[in-house]
Amino acid sequence: MSRDIRELLADKEFQRKMEKLAGLYPEERSALLAALHLCESETGCCGEEFQEYIAGKLGIPRASVKGVVTFYEMFHEKPRGKYLVQVCRTLPCMLAGAEILLDHICGKLGIRPGGTTKDGKFTLVTVECLACCDRGPSLMINDTLYTGITPEGFDKVIKELD
Ligand code: FES
Structure with missing residues (x-):
């Protein structure tokens, strides 16, 4: 079952995972794809709210995050079906x-x-x-x-x- 994005962003365990991901790369912005995969697997999409969150978290322009989400077939801006x-x-x-x-x-x-x-x-x-x-x-x-x-x-x- 997909989780609600607000619930996910407030989840301490999720926040720990994000910190860990960001720390795995010499530059935090390199964690973008991994973070998108994580959000997609938890919520079924990488919508506007997550895009804004991750742009701020990794110091990436919001438009660049959107560009990545819309470029790859495996990411979705709207929740998809089961x-x-x-x-x-x-x-x-x-x-x-x-x-x-x-x-x-x-x-x-x-x-x-x-x-x-x-x-x-x-x-x-x-x-x-x-x-x-x-x-x-x-x-x-x-x-x-x-x-x-x-x-x-x-x-x-x-x-x-x-
Ligand atoms: S053309 Fe390669 S799988 Fe359809």
């Missing part, structure tokens, strides 16, 4: 049927890429190559990779998710 569905949209997967699969997933979940289902269960995004180009179409649901997946296969997979 299951993050990442569909590869790179050419080999598209040629193998990713576009049809993506259309199916959009219809099945009732959302477009970037969206989250109303019940907060699924967030759908498109990503670049998942490094299984010869076995596409490829997608990931949280940390699990699926290759050669069909629309029917996707339906079967999500049926098993609670």
Whole structure:
């Protein structure tokens, strides 16, 4: 379960972890990616409030923090669903049927890429190559990779998710 950002920022244990992270690098600002990962794993996103906090903590301009958060696919500014569905949209997967699969997933979940289902269960995004180009179409649901997946296969997979 994702934690509330205010609760996280007030948590002494979290503050200790942040101090430790900042101390691991010759320059505190180098701890940014690790700090973002920590926030993402605890709260499911790196929203404005955390961006402001970490910018002040590490002495980095707020715009630079935002730039990093929005550059990398693994960071999110808004809370995502319990299951993050990442569909590869790179050419080999598209040629193998990713576009049809993506259309199916959009219809099945009732959302477009970037969206989250109303019940907060699924967030759908498109990503670049998942490094299984010869076995596409490829997608990931949280940390699990699926290759050669069909629309029917996707339906079967999500049926098993609670
Ligand atoms: S192109 Fe989809 S996994 Fe590489």
